[in-house]
Amino acid sequence: MTDVKAPTRAKVGPLLRRAAAMEAAMWRSLYVWARRRPLPLGPGDDPFGYLGVVKPILGIFIALSVVEIPIFDLIVTNVVPWRPARWIVLALGIWGLLWMAGLYASMQVHPHIVGDRGLRVRLSSGIDIWIPWTDVEALRKRYRSLPSSKSVQVEQEGERRVLYISVGSQTSIDVLLRRPTTFDLPRGRSEPMDELRLYADDPDGLLRSARGTPATGTVSR
Template sequence: MRKALGLLRRVIVYEWRMWRSLFRWLLRRPVAPAEGAEAFGYIGAVKPILIAFIALSAVEIPIFDVIIRHTMPWQAAREVALGLGIWGVLWMIGLYAALQIHPHVAHPAGLRVRNGFSVDFTVPWEAVARVDARYRSLTGSRTVQVERTEAGTVLNIVTGKQTSVDLVLHRPLSVRLPSGPSEPATEIRLYADDPGALVKLARQHLPTPNPTTRPR
């Protein structure tokens, strides 16, 4: 019973945050970075896919309405299908909005890593030994993926099955994830649309010099 209530609470919170993101985006009220901070987007890898899904879902609404109108005599069924179709389109737009208005943020204290409103944690600069730009492809579609290597545990924050920025840490660091604290990771990888700009700014905050590398 407790697990069911916990799951219901997470669903309600997720739905509320989705609609809040949609309204903020429509009202052009993004989550503005604080003074001295700079935002970096990461929606580029999935933007075409999301737009295609939204467009196809919108086209499906009138098509299904015509089919139901000619195959089912119940007005209630048509209204329910119409309502679900509209809700689905708005939900997809809300997901798009969440990715748009919650960017990564580099500020004097560290790098705030985000993915919509579900992933949100900060890596302090003093914990970072090196930062590099490198494109990597992953097989899974999950946003949070853990990879165990000989060098240690790698935490991937994935967008469109990709990462483009590597944060190599001085020592294992545990961060807050939607499911709770992560296992200590020695490296955190994330995706940014402009990894070169993010890496350049990040290196200015590192306590030790970091050799220049280019995205591969």
């Protein structure tokens, strides 16, 4: 008899592991951010944030979470006769607030890094891509708005395959690669990519910081 539960377990297991890893990373980021210590940077490294485009939205969600906790506590206390319900709802509300704060913190403590040897593209704690300058043909400033809100997207443009690492459905830097390159993503290794597009709050500063590297094709448009 065929075990129909085996395919389900095969799908659910990796999903649960990714969720657990993401949860742990959120708490670590919140701890690091709360300590207010400088980012650990190497000689010649310049950090570039990407939080600006979603900062107002995250701020609104965090503020709403703060307001909701006492409101729901008051409602449950006066409406639900089962006393433990109050503590369950209170715990969920506090967890939700800390989770949103952890998401904000993870984007603060994991910026893009421009260094002497290459470009480190990051998104929260889930994406960390290293591209040496010897693999970069050019960097270009170009704002794009994407129809999808997914942070990681792949698009085929003719014969070229493009990887988007977007924030708030936007990108502002195009990284043209010298050869098709694969990258480690949350769901596994990507197909070979010809270009990577990312978002940075200060694309002009990122381009300036990258000048003088082997990526001599750096331009801004």
